Structure formats: structure tokens, C-alpha cells
Amino acid sequence: MIELKDVSKSFTLHNQGSAVIPVMEGASLTVAPGECIALTGASGAGKSTLMRVIYGNYLAASGQVLVGGLDVAQAEPRQILALRRETLGYVSQFLRVVPRVPTLEVVADPLLAIGCERQVALEKAAALLARLNIPEHLWGLSPTTFSGGEQQRVNIARGFAHDYPAMLLDEPTASLDVQNRETVLSLIEEAKARGAAIVGIFHDVGARDRVCDREVNVSDFTPGVLV
């Protein structure tokens, strides 16, 4: 479902004499449907960069980045937008809040975007918000004024609204209390059970051990490092 073949990435610092910083070389990995892999490696090793390359935020310098058969490294912007709508979900650590849009709509939005019937989308959004302990009296309000933890849980609800075949999870359990952490781990297990291929960054070792089938150490892809 997700397959990287010999991917490299460098950054060109245009404001610093166009210095070129190679950050990744020979990155290859495969994630099968129903499998969850954890990206590991020291701070600065390139975990977030690899996730952004898969999501199409960063363009790989060479190699293939296949998600559901589409090579993200070669795809047109409209193909990447369709991929993100239908196939590839991304749960980042922070909610990008749109002012004035009620929480229920924020969560239902990915389902409405793929043509799901409105009532069905709102019901699924409500079920997720309830599971993640967002009090019902907040569902009609914009999450702009919510606490950090509440925004994080709204973001997770939104990320799991559509049953994406592939998902990227950036520290999905960071700073959650025990009960909500448990709910998120269950959501990940359910996504795996329905066949989602998942790549995640988990600093929570207990969470990683529970939901991840394998670890991929991105330090192995650091340029100049012999493996």
C-alpha cells in the first residue's frame, strides 16, 4: 500500500548561499495493508521529513514514493489532492483550526469531501467525538477556543472519520490522558483490522509496542552513514 524505493531528499537553503543539505539517501520501506510501522531514530534523523515526503509536502529528489499505486514523487498537484482526500490520511499533532466552523463539521468534513451523505457523516463525527470525550455542548462551537488537549482530540476524530486505506500518524497519543490514549490506540487497532497501512512516529514506547508491527530506523537513511 505504501512503498518507498531508494528515496533521497535534500534541502536547498536559498537564504544561505543556496547551501544544499542532504538529509536522506536510499530510503526504502514497504507497508502492507493492515500493518503499522514506527519510524524511529534520534531527533533530527529525519522522521518528520520522511512523513512529509510520503504526504507530498516535500518533494523527493530521487526515488519512488508509491501510495496506493500513485508515485507521489512524480504526481501532479491535483493527483496528490485526490490521494489525500480518498486514500492517504494524516493525523498531525495539531489541529489547523478554521474560525467559525463548528467542531462537528470540522470532524465530518473529510467524509463530506468524498461525497458521503451529510447525515451519515455527521453521525460518524458525533460517534467519534463522543468516543474521544469531547462534551456534546461543545460540538456546535468552533474548536478555536478549545484547550490544547481538546483540539488534539478533535484533530484525531477528524483524522479517523474517513476509513483511509493508508494513514500517517505523527505522535497521535502525545499528551493524552490514560483513557483517551486508550481510545486512540483502539482506533489505530481498528484501522489496522480493516486493512489500513499505517506509518507513525510514536515517542510513547508503550503505544509503539502495542500497535506497531515493525520499526524502521530512519538513521539508516542518513547520508554518509554506512549500514
Ligand SMILES: Nc1ncnc2c1ncn2[C@@H]1O[C@H](COP(=O)(O)OP(=O)(O)OP(=O)(O)O)[C@@H](O)[C@H]1O
Ligand atoms: N524545511 C527544511 N529546511 C531545511 N532543513 C530541514 C527542513 N526540514 C527538516 N530539515 C532538516 O532535516 C533534518 C531532519 O529533520 P526532521 O524534522 O525530519 O527530524 P526528526 O527525526 O523528525 O526530528 P524530531 O524527532 O526532533 O522531530 C534536520 O537536520 C533538519 O534540520
